[in-house]
Amino acid sequence: MSPIKRLSRAEVRSVDQRTIEEFGLPGVALMENAGRGVFELLLSLKVTGPVKICAGKGNNGGDGFVIARHLDNAGIPVQIFLLADPEHLTGDAAINYQVASRMGIPIQSDPVLSDPDALRTFLSDADWIVDAFLGTGVQGTIRPPFTTAIQIVNQAAGNKLAVDLPSGLDCDTGLSLGDCIIAAQTATFVAEKKGFAIPESKQFTGAVHVVDIGAPRQIITELLQKQTS
Numbered sequence: 001m002s003p004i005k006r007l008s009r010a011e012v013r014s015v016d017q018r019t020i021e022e023f024g025l026p027g028v029a030l031m032e033n034a035g036r037g038v039f040e041l042l043l044s045l046k047v048t049g050p051v052k053i054c055a056g057k058g059n060n061g062g063d064g065f066v067i068a069r070h071l072d073n074a075g076i077p078v079q080i081f082l083l084a085d086p087e088h089l090t091g092d093a094a095i096n097y098q099v100a101s102r103m104g105i106p107i108q109s110d111p112v113l114s115d116p117d118a119l120r121t122f123l124s125d126a127d128w129i130v131d132a133f134l135g136t137g138v139q140g141t142i143r144p145p146f147t148t149a150i151q152i153v154n155q156a157a158g159n160k161l162a163v164d165l166p167s168g169l170d171c172d173t174g175l176s177l178g179d180c181i182i183a184a185q186t187a188t189f190v191a192e193k194k195g196f197a198i199p200e201s202k203q204f205t206g207a208v209h210v211v212d213i214g215a216p217r218q219i220i221t222e223l224l225q226k227q228t229s
């Protein structure tokens with residue numbers, strides 16, 4: 001069996017950048033493929049809903065908005081909790097927030113988690129909880145209010161699916177950055193992350209699924225060849 005392809009945080013973020021800058025594919029197309037891939041994984045996991053999307057301020061949250069749109073289109077009940085101010089969303093995440101909002105998908109936002117009980121209530125009837133708080137943009141120890149939000153998600157009963165990586169996992173070391181989502185399933189984009197090779201990461205990732213987001217294969221091949229050279 002060929003060795004599992006794994007990329008570092010810097011490598012996988014370069015895939016995004018090179019796809020957009022060298023090949024000209026808009027980032028929102030990558031986000032669409034990412035979100036669609038997670039939606040299809042949820043279907044394969046026999047999701048019935050309600051699905052609760054926990055979204056952050058960056059493109060990991062943006063993936064969450066795409067996932068919500070496809071679930072809503074499929075008639076599966078879905079709601080979004082945004083741990084950010086919608087006004088502060090930018091780029092592809094802002095685009096997909098706007099679409100989800102205009103579709104009437106219920107969205108509650110609380111940028112500083114002023115009401116933790118509202119998040120507990122939001123999660124209390126979840127079939128699946130989708131962790132779209134933080135992805136490869138994380139650096140350093142997890143900061144409030146994500147520390148409390150991650151703890152509340154971990155205490156909730158629903159099945160957890162992490163988008164790209166469990167929020168709070170260092171994708172290069174495979175270790176927790178203080179607080180980390182404990183997921184049953186992780187849908188990771190482009191390739192497994194370097195840290196997933198560390199056995200300790202399994203307690204956070206659960207079962208890992210690689211989602212192809214349509215980045216040109218040359219970029220990934222070059223990165224993997226550099227690793228072996």
Ligand SMILES: NC(=O)C1=CN([C@@H]2O[C@H](COP(=O)(O)OP(=O)(O)OC[C@H]3O[C@@H](n4cnc5c(N)ncnc54)[C@H](O)[C@@H]3O)[C@@H](O)[C@H]2O)[C@H](O)CC1
Binds near residue numbers: 135163
């Ligand atoms: N090629 C790909 O893999 C694609 C990935 N996509 C998704 O994009 C995210 C990465 O998005 P980015 O906007 O760069 O960052 P995040 O959303 O992960 O987080 C940014 C957010 O987090 C805050 N933050 C940073 N460090 C900390 C910390 N220690 N504690 C708390 N908060 C922190 C920061 O302020 C930002 O607000 C990737 O994971 C994928 O999900 C694309 O959608 C498709 C292509």
Ligand SMILES: [K+]
Binds near residue numbers: 060135163166
């Ligand atoms: K995540």
